[in-house]
Amino acid sequence: MxxxxxxxxxxxxxxxxxxxxxxxxxxxxxxxxxxxxxxxxxxxxxxxxxxxxxxxxxxxxxxxxxxxxxxxxxxxxxxxxxLPQPPNLEDIPYVQRSLPEIEPLEGYTFQGYKNQDGSAGTKNVLGITTSVQCVAGITDFICQKIKRELLPLYPNVDDVVAFNHSYGCGIAIDAPAAIVPIRTIQHIAQNPNFGGEIMIIGLGCEKLRPERLLPADQNSADSSILYLQDEAFEGFGDMVDGIMQLAEKHLQKLNQRKRTTCPASDLVVGMQCGGSDAFSGLTGNPVSGFAADLIVRTGGTVFFSEVTEVRDAIHLLVPRAVDANVAQALKDEMAWYDAYLQQGRADRSANTTPGNKGGGLSNIVEKALGSVVKSGTSPIVDVISPGEKIRKKGLNFVATPASDFVCGTLQLAAGMNMHVFITGRGTPYGLAMVPVLKVSSNSKLANRWHDLIDFDAGPVAFGTKTIEEMGWELFHLILDVASGTKKVATDKLGIHNDLVLFNPGPLT
Amino acid sequence: MxxxxxxxxxxxxxxxxxxxxxxxxxxxxxxxxxxxxxxxxxxxxxxxxxxxxxxxxxxxxxxxxxxxxxxxxxxxxxxxxxLPQPPNLEDIPYVQRSLPEIEPLEGYTFQGYKNQDGSAGTKNVLGITTSVQCVAGITDFICQKIKRELLPLYPNVDDVVAFNHSYGCGIAIDAPAAIVPIRTIQHIAQNPNFGGEIMIIGLGCEKLRPERLLPADQNSADSSILYLQDEAFEGFGDMVDGIMQLAEKHLQKLNQRKRTTCPASDLVVGMQCGGSDAFSGLTGNPVSGFAADLIVRTGGTVFFSEVTEVRDAIHLLVPRAVDANVAQALKDEMAWYDAYLQQGRADRSANTTPGNKGGGLSNIVEKALGSVVKSGTSPIVDVISPGEKIRKKGLNFVATPASDFVCGTLQLAAGMNMHVFITGRGTPYGLAMVPVLKVSSNSKLANRWHDLIDFDAGPVAFGTKTIEEMGWELFHLILDVASGTKKVATDKLGIHNDLVLFNPGPLT
Ligand SMILES: [Ca+2]
Ligand SMILES: [Ca+2]
Ligand SMILES: [Ca+2]
Ligand SMILES: [Ca+2]
Ligand SMILES: [Ca+2]
The missing domain is CATH 2.30.130.110 (Archaeosine Trna-guanine Transglycosylase; Chain: A, domain 4)
Known part of the structure; x- marks a missing residue:
């Protein structure tokens, strides 16, 4: 053998x-x-x-x-x-040096939904945002009703998605950490796939005022916010009618959106891994990293995240920052998370799972070194704190927990329109708001989960394909999925997970 | 006028x-x-x-x-x-005294589903518990499929409910606070309404091992746990088949459950308020408190909760403890929460909402004094920490955040089979696992929300009915709802909120 x-x-x-x-x-x-x-x-x-x-x-x-x-x-x-100690953040000086020249890659496009703010959607989705958990029973009910009764009348709209979350009341809204969940909810409503048609269902007595969720430049709440406690609503039937009418207004506008040719530079690809094994760092992550470099070369945007999986490789990342400010911001996010974990009497070693270990990843250092490979080799142009929205194209470090759904939620808030998710052990992870392209690190999983995995990076381990070859294949698949010409497995099957907010502050 | x-x-x-x-x-x-x-x-x-x-x-x-x-x-x-300072916990000595004699109330019953462990269900529900968020897309899918294809074949089963949560992975499972969410998930699976037919969907590589969710006395996982990463499953179709087969086994057993006459002492009523106004303490809460006393007099169990709404009235509660241990446990829960809030740089004053203030509640002291009224006047027999299960009948203080869904979730874990929820501003709060009986503190809300409010305690404010009269009415309504002969508004409408775990520990 x-x-x-x-x-x-x-x-x-x-x-x-x-x-x-x-x-x-x-x-x-x-x-x-x-x-x-x-x-x-x-x-x-x-x-x-x-x-x-x-x-x-x-x-x-x-x-x-x-x-x-x-x-x-x-x-x-x-x-x-x-386990070694994590790199000491004080001991990683930043030396400004000439960064490698990025060779532009031109002529790549996808069919997307161009937005007024310059972003582009990969799906055309009516998003229903909520200001408080209390309304979730009703928004769930309404989503089903809209799918049955309204969506068929608006053929250009792909889906309706309620962003139910557990924030908004029963929380310490003036605690310093409250800014994280609040700006996350705010920015998710601005995700490119919602096309600016923000619709917010509030209750009326909650701590998080729905008005705080509107973009700063939108001063009229008239066509966007509805309160269940509005005295005009005499009971549930009225509330349902009110929400359906508001939804219809937004659907009419969304239905006018058409896919047009967008440059690949409109891509905002969030890279994440979950259920990793020792192959992740050899196959799935390097292939995704290669694709990430291609996207950056087109002028597009790539996120990598997951602070606890970056912490032990921070000495390899700081030198890749475009300037001293970005280098410092990288270290600041590590320090913030160190303190956050310490407050809960844990540390970054809490990251690894039984599945990681079963898959051959002995500890967080080995996991981190394999994890950061998916960032490719481009310079890091900016660092985005949890819940913030991106400011620059290129490779961004979007600081998030490694927790899959929390990371995905924060990447959506940052502006992601396409998700690449690398797994070795397998997870049915799917999101309704953006396509989640699932990359398997080994062919064993890809074969077994034939209808749940979108891309098998396993052949790289056996040398039957190169990282470069597969990186290009993944890049082309990303463009096809972004164009809607190929569907990812979870969208074909209709399995989607709820988003999960990161709330480092206390409940009351 | x-x-x-x-x-x-x-x-x-x-x-x-x-x-x-x-x-x-x-x-x-x-x-x-x-x-x-x-x-x-x-x-x-x-x-x-x-x-x-x-x-x-x-x-x-x-x-x-x-x-x-x-x-x-x-x-x-x-x-x-x-705002006054909260009562200093050191300054509240406990003096053992002869507690008021409880006058037994006999002959009251309801039609419930008696369980082997002595508890009784008020609904007959197939509960699908999960060990990790990753599987939620699939459990949501399966729930719909079971409702369509299997539930009609098992007429004695009321519903199928997935307990999706955001815990299980991406969390610091060895942090001291991790015990709270873990035992909550564990105990929710043991809720009386699930009839002991525990069914757990796991992924396979998660930190929270599904085996940890089984009761200590159940050593066989064969008929209860299913892993999506099981190598026997070749893709999504196989997983769905596997889960449907497991569900059918449990449905067959649940279908044999029949309602029988249960003493009122089998009631476990969780009292909670949300969206309170100044009337809550005058109408809804005293009426609920009167009903709470009646339930305790039958030998039944009542919970009151919401630490931040009890904190400023703790000096009124400590004297009601049955013994010094219970008195100390009450103070310990207050102290734990004080420290928890302080760690997040907040305090109990973060509790009040704009809605409370709009409704006339000036601060947390006024809110707390009105809030504890729903505990009635019975002695406090035990204190249950977040996520724990009750040990004694009678009036229990079940320590929880005041956050509506987090409190409800912890009350379910403690063993609640009936929820009484008092509101002044109005909330569509509903749970699929147990009936949520919604009490309005004022008739204005009850009239406007005619199809969302189950019981109007407003007449007490105008003297047209007494607290005693209305307390008895509520008590009878609780028995009717527990028997399934009356349905609460949210069950009629089918609006239910997701549960929300209390995780005081960090994410990774
Ligand atoms: Ca990861
Ligand atoms: Ca992850
Ligand atoms: Ca849901
Ligand atoms: Ca309350
Ligand atoms: Ca509450």
Whole structure:
């Protein structure tokens, strides 16, 4: 049997088993290294003998220290390596240097819904935003009714989506951290896929005033906000009628939207991973990173996120900042999150899951080094705090928790119109507001979940395709999905998750 | 025109305007007090002249201090009184005394679904619990499919409800506070309305292991847990089939449940208020408190909750504890919440909403004094920490945030089978798992929201009915709703809100 193990850099003293069913004891890998025990797919084999305290190196970086003698050919897992300290934020100076020239990539387009503010939608969606959780029972009810009764009359509108959330009342609205959920709700309403047709259902007595959710330049609330406590509504029937009438006004406008040819620079692609395995850093993430570079080269926008998965690779990212301010902003977001976790008596090591470990990722350092690969190699032009909206095209670090739905929610607020989600263990993650293009890090998952995975990056592990080849394939698929000519799996199946707000402040 | 203002105790130096359209300047109330300005319904009129610093007294308690000269007949609102300090928890000693004898109330029953563990359901619901947010898109899809295809075949089953939540992964599962959401999910699956037929959908790689959600005495996971990452599932279609088969097993058992005569002592009624106004403490809450006493007299269980609305009345509650341990537990929950709020740089004054103030509640002290009235007068037999399950019958303090859905979720976890929700401003609050009986504090709301309010406690304000009369009416209505012979408004309309977990720990 052919044995396949993968080293990322020449300095690595571990390699990843790529054979789908793992390798048995006695199997010979690389230059005659004999496996001392069976090692599952995705897990690490020791390429040398380790003394206690020796550095374990992957991606050319120290991912841990041997906590016992480890023989060459042994299985290196989370139990026998100890976690290094995270890079000290004070010790990462920024040196302004000439950044690599970005070679422009021209002529790529997609069919999108151009908006007045310059952004472009990839779907044409009536979004119903709410100012408070209390109204969610009614907005859910209304969404069904609109789908049944109104949507068929407006053929150019793809969907109606209620943004139900658990914020708005019963929360400490003057706590310093309250700004995060508030601006998130505000900015989600401005997502390019909603075409500026903001519709807000409020109750009337909530702490979060619906008016705060309107863009600063929109001073009239007349056609956008409806309060259930409005004295004009005599009961539920009236409320339903009122909301249906408001929806119809917005649907009429949305129905006039048509797809037109948009430059690829209108893409705003949020990159995220979830349910990662050791292949994520070898296949899915580098392929997505390559595609990310292509999008940046067209003048488009790419987000990478997930602070706890970036924290241990921050020394590799700071040098990529376009200037000292961006470098400092990167470090500030790390410091904010360090303090946030510490307040809850946790640290970044709380990130890894049983699934990560089962998939071969021993700790957060190994996970982070594989995770940041999906940012590609472009300079980092800006840092966006949780809930803020992007200001610049190019590669942005959008600071978010790694929690899949919280990250997706914050990327939507930042202005994402296309989501690329890399997974190794598999997740049915889907969002109604933007297409979620699911990339598998290994073919085993892609084959099993044939109707849930959109793109299999697995072949890269076996050298049957290159990262470059697959990066281009993914780039083309992104353009097709953005154009509506291809649908992602979760949109075909109609499975979508609720958004989840990040509220670092207290409930009352 | 008849002027109606209400004083709660003889010591009060303010009274509440009860006339639905408020009172005009010049109106004469009580013993010739002349209004200096128009005062809206629910708001306070000064019954004397106040010097700066004078105590403002309602419910016989200091609700604030005049922060300026206030003439007799003036409108006293939140702007002209300052907030007192909350009672110092160290200064409330517990003195064991002979508690009032509870006069047993016998012969009251309802038609419920008796469970093996001794509890009784008020609905017969297939509950689908999840271990992680990732699976929610699929459980939502499945719920619809079960409703369409399976539920009609099992006529004794009322509903299928998915408990989707935002916990399970992307969270610091070893943080000290993680125990709160984990035990909440665990205990919700044991709610009496699910009849012990626990069904858990997991992903496979999440931090929260689905096995942790099973009751301690249930060691077999075979018939309860399904993982989407199970290698036996080749894609979405297989997952759907797998879940439908599991659901059918549980539906077969649930379909054998029949309503039988249960003693009223099987009631577990969660009392809560939301969107309160100044009438809440005069009408809805005392009427609910009277009904609460009746339920306790039958041997049944009543919860009151909402720590921030109890904090300023804690000195009135500690003496009602059955023993020193319960008294200490009450104070411990207050102290825990004080610290939790302080960590987020907020305090209990963050509780009041614009709606409260608009409805005449000037501050959290006034709100709390009105809020605790719904606990009735029974001794407090136990204190339940957030997410825990009750241990004793009688009046329990179930510690929760005041946030409506978070409180409701924690009351469900504690074992509630009937929810009484008092509102003055109006909220469409509804839950699928248990009936939510909505009590209006004023007839104006009850009339306007004729199809959303189940019980109008407004007549108490005008003396056309007494608290006692209406308390008995509410008690009988609770028994009818628990029996399924009357349906609450939100169940008739089919409007239900998602549950919201209390997660005081950090995201990762
Ligand atoms: Ca990730
Ligand atoms: Ca993630
Ligand atoms: Ca939902
Ligand atoms: Ca309340
Ligand atoms: Ca409440």
């Amino acid at each position: 052919q044995t396949i193990v993968i080293k990322t850099t020449p300095e690595d003293n571990v390699a990843i088993v790529a054979n789908p069913s793992g390798l048995d004891r006695g199997a010979v890998v690389l230059n005659g290294i004999v496996l001392q025990e069976p090692i599952p797919m995705g897990h690490k084999v020791a390429l040398k003998a380790f003394q206690e305290g020796d550095e374990v190196i992957r991606y050319g970086q120290v991912i841990g220290f041997a906590n016992q003698l480890i023989r060459e050919g042994s299985w290196i897992n989370e139990r026998i390596i100890s | 008849q002027t109606i203002v209400i004083k709660t105790t003889p010591e009060d130096n303010v009274a509440i305007v009860a006339n639905p359209s408020g009172l005009d300047r010049g109106a004469v109330v009580l013993n010739g007090i002349v209004l200096q300005e128009p005062i809206p319904m629910g708001h306070k009129v000064a019954l004397k002249a106040f010097q700066e610093g004078d105590e403002v007294i309602r419910y016989g308690q200091v609700i604030g201090f005049a922060n300026q000269l206030i003439r007799e007949g003036s409108w006293i609102n939140e702007r002209i009184i300052s």
